[in-house]
Each structure stands twice: as structure tokens, then as C-alpha cells.
Amino acid sequence: MPMIKLSFLTAALLAITLSAAPFAGQTLPHANAGIAFAQAQTGQPAILKPTQTSVSEKEMPADAAVVLYRVMGVVIVVWIGLAVYLFRIDRKVTRLEKEVRGRKQGAAS
Amino acid sequence: MTKLNMKFISLILKSVYVLMPATIVMAFLWVPPAELLGDYSRIIYFHVPLAWVSMLAFVVSGVLSIMHLLDKKRRFLMLDGKSYNSAAVGLAFTVLTVITGSIWAKLSWGSFWNWDPRETSILFVLLIYIAYFSLQAALAGNSSRGRIGSVYLIVAMTTLPFFMFLAPRVMQSLHPDTIININRTIYMDDRMWLTLVTSLVSFTILYGYMLNLLDRLMLVEKKIEDIRHADD
Numbered sequence: 001m002p003m004i005k006l007s008f009l010t011a012a013l014l015a016i017t018l019s020a021a022p023f024a025g026q027t028l029p030h031a032n033a034g035i036a037f038a039q040a041q042t043g044q045p046a047i048l049k050p051t052q053t054s055v056s057e058k059e060m061p062a063d064a065a066v067v068l069y070r071v072m073g074v075v076i077v078v079w080i081g082l083a084v085y086l087f088r089i090d091r092k093v094t095r096l097e098k099e100v101r102g103r104k105q106g107a108a109s
Numbered sequence: 110m111t112k113l114n115m116k117f118i119s120l121i122l123k124s125v126y127v128l129m130p131a132t133i134v135m136a137f138l139w140v141p142p143a144e145l146l147g148d149y150s151r152i153i154y155f156h157v158p159l160a161w162v163s164m165l166a167f168v169v170s171g172v173l174s175i176m177h178l179l180d181k182k183r184r185f186l187m188l189d190g191k192s193y194n195s196a197a198v199g200l201a202f203t204v205l206t207v208i209t210g211s212i213w214a215k216l217s218w219g220s221f222w223n224w225d226p227r228e229t230s231i232l233f234v235l236l237i238y239i240a241y242f243s244l245q246a247a248l249a250g251n252s253s254r255g256r257i258g259s260v261y262l263i264v265a266m267t268t269l270p271f272f273m274f275l276a277p278r279v280m281q282s283l284h285p286d287t288i289i290n291i292n293r294t295i296y297m298d299d300r301m302w303l304t305l306v307t308s309l310v311s312f313t314i315l316y317g318y319m320l321n322l323l324d325r326l327m328l329v330e331k332k333i334e335d336i337r338h339a340d341d
Contacts, residue, residue, distance in 0.1 A: 068148060072137035079129055086318065087126070093325050100332045107339070 122318040128311040132304070140304045149216045154304055156209040158312035159202050160231075164273060166199025166316055167238070171266025174259035187327060189255030192262055193245065194323040198316055200238045207231055227284035230272040237265050 136154035143150035170192040177188035210228065211221040222228060241261050248254040277284060297305070 064148065068137060072133060075133050075137070076130065079133060083126055083129070086322065089322055089326075093322060093329060096329045096333075097325065100329060100336065103336060104332075107336075 122314060122321055125311060125314045125318050128307065128314060132308045132311045135304045135307060140300050141298065143301075146217070149213070152209055152213050152216075154308045156206065156213060157305065158308045159206040159209060161309055162312045162316045163199050163202035163206050164269065165313065166195050166202060166320075167234075167262075167266060167269060169320075170195035170199060170262050174262040174266075177255065177259045178263075187331065189259055190327045191320075191324050192259060194327065195320055196238055196241060196262060198319050198323070200235070200242070202312075202316065203231065203235050203238065207235065225284055226280040227277040230276045234269065234272050237268060241265060 132154065136151050140151070140154070142148045173188050173192035173195060176185065177192065180188060207228075210231070214223055214225070214228070215221045218225075241258065244261060245254065245258050248257060251257075
């Protein structure tokens with residue numbers, strides 16, 4: 001069934017991609033987020049306040065930047081795979097629709 | 110629907126091919142990391158839109174089911190099949206929501222699964238919709254399959270507000286409520302906000318595109334079957 005294939009392929013592809021995140025994140029500098037949540041629960045509002053640094057700035061450790069680029073690369077590759085799959089299905093369905101329309105018009109005339 | 114409208118809708122749906130890579134680049138490179146969560150916070154640009162789309166898909170399937178039951182004259186084609194497709198896409202997105210949530214839980218709380226009220230409630234939603242597909246498979250060939258499935262999807266939709274909004278708020282949860290919190294304020298940087306909105310739009314269009322493909326495929330299958338029957 002193409003529908004089931006489509007759903008499960010999407011799930012599998014994105015799951016594989018995102019499952020790379022925790023392993024990639026092992027080398028990233030991070031705070032204790034559990035404490036962060038607890039602080040947020042007690043009224044500190046700035047949990048999503050950005051840091052002053054960004055990926056392009058030099059303060060970021062080189063290995064962390066490499067990991068970030070690697071994870072992004074994996075996500076991009078998975079997206080390309082999914083996009084190609086969807087595009088091919090779209091093209092095939094369009095072709096089938098045209099054939100069916102042609103046959104119906106042929107039968108009518 | 111006119112040809113121009115259809116072309117316009119098709120153009121919007123195909124914009125996902127541009128929007129999704131843009132979202133990925135924005136989420137990883139453009140947006141700054143959050144102050145306390147660091148780079149882990151980037152998962153929010155995937156987890157939140159996935160959760161949104163899964164809820165949207167289930168609501169759409171419920172609404173289509175209502176339309177199917179009310180549409181006695183069958184003015185709309187195969188509404189039960191369309192609601193089935195929407196639920197299928199919703200189920201895939203819910204699985205991804207659970208997976209991304211578990212990854213985030215591992216990073217934040219130290220464990221993939223904590224039986225937090227939010228995690229437990231989404232598990233219930235997942236089980237409810239898995240049961241729907243079991244029911245549909247069991248009723249294959251039954252003439253009442255569409256109607257029974259529609260009733261099930263409507264009942265399933267009515268449980269969503271309880272599981273998604275009420276239960277995690279009634280019971281204490283570690284799950285952050287940071288997007289719109291108790292002060293009804295959005296504490297997000299402009300770039301974070303823009304990235305989240307772009308991601309929400311991209312995933313919503315992706316859902317629309319997948320649903321459109323599945324619906325078209327289903328209608329073509331039906332037409333081919335009709336032609337075969339006519340030939341016989």
C-alpha cells in the first residue's frame with residue numbers, strides 16, 4: 001500500500017535523523033536543563049532567551065560547531081530523500097490522472 | 110474548483126520543497142541557542158510543529174468524518190477515505206512527536222521516558238489512533254466500514270482536548286509551557302519566533318501536500334477500478 005509506505009517511510013526517515021541528535025549533542029556544552037525547567041516553573045520567564053553567541057561567532061567551541069553542522073547535514077540529506085520520494089509519487093499520480101482522464105474522454109467520444 | 114485555484118493550491122503545496130530546507134538552515138544556523146538549554150533547544154523547531162501538525166491532522170480527520178456522516182446525498186467523494194488518510198498522516202507525525210519529545214526528555218531530564226503527564230497523554234492518543242487502524246483493518250470488506258470508522262474518529266477527536274490540553278495542566282508536569290506561559294507572554298527572541306513560525310508553516314504545508322497526494326492516489330485507484338468494472 002503506497003499510503004502506508006509513505007507514512008512509515010516519513011516516520012522512519014525523520015526518526016533516524018532526529019535520533020542522531022542526542023549522540024551528536026554529547027560533545028556540546030550545555031547547562032543542567034532539569035534545573036532550568038525547575039527555575040522556569042518557579043517563575044523565571046527567560047527559558048528561551050537567546051544567548052549572546054551564535055553559530056557563526058568565534059566563541060563557540062570548534063567541535064560543537066562541527067557537531068551542529070554534521071547534524072544539520074544529516075537532516076538535509078534525509079529531507080532530500082523524502083522530497084525526492086514525494087516528488088516522484090506526485091509525478092506518477094499526475095501521470096495516472098491524465099491517463100484515466102484520457103480513457104474516460106475516449107470512452108465518452 | 111477552477112483550474113486557476115487548483116494551480117494556486119498546487120503551487121502553495123509545492124512550496125514545501127523550498128520552505129523545509131530554509132527551515133532546517135534557519136533552525137541550525139541562523140537562530141541563536143537558548144540561554145539555559147543551549148543548542149539542545151533547536152529541537153523545539155521540529156518537535157512543536159510536529160505536535161501541532163499531528164493535532165491538526167486528527168482534527169481534520171474528525172471534521173471530515175462529521176461531514177461524511179452528514180453528507181447523505183454523497184455530494185463529496187470518499188470523505189471516509191480522506192479522513193482515514195488524514196489520520197494516517199497524523200499518526201506518523203504523532204510517532205515523530207513522541208520520538209523528538211523523548212530525545213528532548215533524555216537531554217533535559219536524563220531519561221527517554223519519564224511517564225510525565227504530557228508523555229503519558231500523547232501515548233494514549235497514539236494508542237487510540239492505532240486502535241482505529243486495527244478497527245479499519247478488521248472491517249475490510251464490510252459495507253459499514255466508512256461509517257463505523259467515522260464515528261470512531263469523531264469520538265477520538267473529542268478526547269483530544271482532554272489529553273492534549275487538560276490532563277498536562279491538571280497534573281504537575283515537567284514539560285515546559287514556555288511558548289505561551291501562565292503570563293500569556295511569548296518569551297522568544299525575534300529570530301527564534303520567526304524560525305518557529307516558518308517551521309510551523311513548513312510542516313503544515315508538508316502535511317497538506319502528503320494528504321493531497323494520498324487523496325489523489327485514492328481517487329485515481331477508485332477511478333481505475335471503475336474503468337475495469339466498466340470494461341468487464
